[in-house]
Amino acid sequence: MTINPKALGALLVALAMSMGCSGASPGSNPLVHGMESPPDEVVEGCDMAQKKCTRCHTMDQLLTTKVGNPEAWRMYVHRMRLMPGAGIRAVEEPKIVKCLVYRSFGSEGLATLEEKAK
Ligand code: HEC
Numbered sequence: 167m168t169i170n171p172k173a174l175g176a177l178l179v180a181l182a183m184s185m186g187c188s189g190a191s192p193g194s195n196p197l198v199h200g201m202e203s204p205p206d207e208v209v210e211g212c213d214m215a216q217k218k219c220t221r222c223h224t225m226d227q228l229l230t231t232k233v234g235n236p237e238a239w240r241m242y243v244h245r246m247r248l249m250p251g252a253g254i255r256a257v258e259e260p261k262i263v264k265c266l267v268y269r270s271f272g273s274e275g276l277a278t279l280e281e282k283a284k
Pocket residue numbers: 215218219220221222223228231242243246247249250251252253254262266
């Protein structure tokens with residue numbers, strides 16, 4: 167078997183990105199990847215989620231977790247914030263929730279969160 171240099175290159179790029187040495191250029195966050203014109207708050211929240219949640223979870227876990235409704239994300243993020251050593255600040259919680267809810271349920275999901283917050 168020979169190693170295809172192109173595939174190797176792609177692998178190294180992916181590795182560098184997963185180690186976070188590519189800087190915070192927009193679009194390098196897999197949580198945001200594929201979103202069409204996400205709101206700023208969502209992008210911000212996804213950056214936080216990428217930094218904080220991956221202390222204990224793999225990005226893959228975050229990307230593949232399915233929840234039934236926006237409220238479930240809110241509860242998860244709250245519970246995770248209270249984990250010892252999570253290092254998630256209270257002000258970050260709602261933003262991370264927005265990222266995850268937007269990913270799973272789009273802007274309609276976000277709207278239900280905002281309804282509740284009133
Ligand atoms: C300090 C380590 C830590 C951090 C940081 C953390 N988690 Fe967790 N997470 C855990 C542990 C341990 C469990 C399993 C125990 C549990 O479910 O209470 C878990 C469970 C979960 C589950 C439930 C999986 C299931 O099948 O029940 C989800 C979803 C989740 N985490 C998402 C997140 C998200 C999103 C973030 C970022 C906001 C995050 N976690 C940050 C440690 C962490």
